[in-house]
Amino acid sequence: MPLRTLETWPHGAIMLDAQHTRFALWAPDAFYVSVELEHGKSIAMLPQANGWFETEVACPAGTRYRFNIDGEMDVPDPAARAQADDVHGWSLVVDPLAYEWRHSQWQGRPWHEAVIYELHVGALGGYAAVEQHLPRLAALGVTAIELMPLAQFPGERNWGYDGVLPYAPQSSYGSPEQLKHLIDSAHEHGLAVILDVVYNHFGPDGNYLGQYAAGFFQEEVHTPWGAGIDFNRREVRDFFLDNALMWLLEYRFDGLRLDAVHAIDNPGFLQELAHRVRQQVDTGRHVWLMLENELNQASLLQQDFDAQWNDDFHNVLHVLLTGETDAYYSDFAQDPTAKLARCLGEGFIYQGHTTRHGHARGEPSAHLPPTAFVAFLQNHDQIGNRALGERLHQLCSPQALEAATALLLLSPMIPLMFMGDEVNASEPFLFFTDHHGDLAEAVREGRRNEFADFAAFHDPERRARIPDPNALATFTQSTPSFADNEQAELYRHLLSLRHRHIVPHLPGAVALGAQVLGDAAVSARWRLGDGSTLQIDLNLGTTARDCATSGPVIFQTPASQDAQLPPCSARVTLSPVGEHP
Template identity: 60%
Template sequence: MPDALWGPVLRPDGATFRLWAPSAEGAALEVEGRDPVPMRAAGDGWFTADAPARPGDRYRFRLADGLQVPDPASRAQAEDVHGPSVLVDHDGYRWRHDGWRGRPWHETVLYELHVGACGGFAGVRAMLPRLRDLGVTAVELMPVADFPGARNWGYDGVLPFAPDAAYGTPQELKALVDEAHGLGLSVFLDCVFNHFGPDGAYLHAYAKPFFDEGIHTPWGAAIDFARPEVRAFFEECAIMWLRDYRMDGLRLDAVHAIADQPWLDVLARRIRAEVTGREVHLVLENEGNTASKLAPDLFDAQWNDDGHNVLHPLLTGEREGYYEDFHGDGARKLARVLEQGFLFQGEEMPHLGRPRGEPSAHLPPTAFVLFLQNHDQVGNRALGERLSALAHPEALRAAAALLLLGPQIPMLFMGEEWGATAPFLFFTAFPDKFLADAVREGRRKEFAHFAAFRDPASRERIPDPNAEATFTASIPDPSEAVRAPHDAVLALHRELLALRHAEIVPRLRGARAAGAEAVGEAAVLARWTMGDGAVLTIAANLGAAPASARAADARVLFETASGAADSLATGTLPPRSTVVLLGPAA
């Protein structure tokens, strides 16, 4: 395999270091404990140097103006994002489960978690047997790329090749993945390729062409994916996580913020060509609802934000912010999501003021990742409330059955399986006081147009993201799961996932929607013809009033309320209930 453009390359006699610094007049390599080595200009803005360095050595680059910077493709950092990089030998880890080849996509049950809130890489590793026993098949790590400070959601990362030292070492992350594979679990990583965080992104200083000043984003100038060096940076990063850490899949954050949309196809095809011999899955977060990207040689699935945004108002009655576009006529909208995947398939979305999406009815249900909660939808609330604090327990029970027994790929957010009481708040630990103050005040201004926070005094209730207490309040307490009423919520999720693996997953290949309709203000009746010809029927009523619905005779897989299936057979779906039926081929 040819050398990558970005990052150090170990050789028998040392290492070769490369830096793309087209805005710098020169650069020197500084390996700790050795004299600086002038770097040679290699053309097109590249500088290179060879040095007798070994794994574990610390190094950085000194630019001609005296600025010391870490390697932008650093594989590990010694002293946070402003400190020296550490030379890492990825071949030094000895994999215990070398024969792992992954799991097919249709088997996937995702579990999203924040590594820091779960005790770092070692803490997540300790959780794995519990998640396997729950029925999860894939753990999805929120971004781990190195960020400033000791706490962060991960979306302020500035060194995307380097796992943050606050979570553990590269070897500990590999041990986590290795342990997961031994338990039959896949590991997905959330990657942020659409922006860098506000502190420590030194590329702005010495590689100005990395960014397109003519395109502005919420994070400043857009990353310029028209540049081959920039494309290589992110392509090599994605392949590193899949090859060197043996991740089973990537979730690409907010790809609608990438101006060069065709590059996404280039990235997917390169990954498919270079990471072979095992199951590798690629998932998008894409506000654009670009259904054409969900193709066999591109991306397996997309987070179905439309599905969540319809379900949330049905469960809570909320309609502020972007929920306004999903609130009215919620049952009809939910029926469309269940039958066709996206709600917005080219129609104008009032909140955005423009059309959104492409037709998606032709896609299989497994092209969509459905969820009731995730880090964004909980943590981007002012007070970080989970659905367990917002929705009626029986309605939430009904929604869980719809989620976990439906044919779209389900995802749980950490602690959801027992109804965790801890909020999930927005937290940071920016060392720079000016930046910390700006984030706190910006966070409070963000909610000024919400009814509960229009009074300036009320906004003082919004936790300070930089306070350590905000982070500690966001750590779920697994000991809750053995106490009522959480033990019943956990038992429900275990039962539903066991049913999913026994009855739904074996029939998912080739499953297609067979129609869905609203049968009440908050009730739907949906059917799918499964891969073996059986008909899956889900009748879900998330509202407080009974709905008029009738389903053909079929085997009852699950009912969230005793007698709900009998009632459905006679034409009534009780309030806050879900009935799941499996019938023979039509």
């Protein structure tokens, strides 16, 4: 890590001891900056080189403060470690050492053991409420929970991708200490904790950076959320690099999932982030780094990052399970069976292939291990980006879903599930926000117009029935119930098989290829690290298919003694070492 100098202050309020705090703000467009304390005290900050302002103040943890720019504008600290209320109000001085960890010897889990459960903290009731689910999830066979973004956002409810204060855990979910207690408790149950972080943009309400640090952004670089972030600037890079390290070192998160890195026009930043994390984390500690990346850059997965969310896996299976081919699913509508075979045999489907927009997407990925790909049948995006938030079990047959679930949980790829998948929750997961005024109206109409390309919503009257993201009911409907049922028993059984037969032998696993058996039917094989061969035969079609077994069957649905694969079925076999089909 580069030595800190006057030119590279750590952003924000850093406690020097129990009664003294150093404040630093990068404000290159400001002439004068002061720290304003809640009870009326104003302390001028000293200008430093390269646009920095800095001062030390006698104030303890819990002090409320904000910055004043040029005597004209009060703003929250962009690197506030906590907010007293919302994104427009007072920031709080936080003592990162105040929490007493109960499981400080926790070293994490190896990546190949990952079975990931994505959840939304707000929908489950906050940090403390999430803790109540930990014993159930550990018993299910989950080994890691992934929290949707926590950076402070406007209002009390949001998916998290509208965050504007990346260092401050959302205050409506609880305090920083309650978040640390959740992580501590997860470690007690053997669960790693991953955080989804958003480094590609800021939300539309509460980001004041552009008013005193225009250089934080590149106006000539356009993203879906506005001007791109200028990662070429050292101060900007350090803002996000230090943020990543804060979550991993101070909060003891076990990994980060970087949202939509295809919108970060700077591969060097991503590589520097990975290198800094590896340098700073204690030797022997397992920390996971994964990407969401529409560009399918296999090169980033060779050394710097552990894995990428494999949207290709979900998209092609969604087409096969539901028959839907609207919007981005149209890229998977042509010959989806061959595409599924490529996915199982090589990782990505799009490896330089042309999309519906006429652009080449992706890089060759067959050389990567299967654990470089996070597979899922649905996640927050694929449920919540549906107009009505329907879940997959409401869109396809239960037999086909069971077969696809066997593929998900028993393939050598890293499986991810979304909260409620394990019980076929009937509740939707809708897109929700807590905006007001003109912004609320723009979000409401923008949300409905997103679906104009979908056949079911060509009619404006039908689009008008799409739930208002800002309505409280939209949020409250999105909390799943978790009554134990046959689906939960299926998950427990499949994950017990995974942990017994597959996980111990994932290091060194390689794909041996996949073949098309017929329409919507494939057979895929992998050599595991101990030399055994795993084979998964999947038939999501309507016609039985011939497919010889290659070893002892460890799971089959529906149960059958027939060598053929019946419609909507899956068969998983594991050949002992030395027996190669």
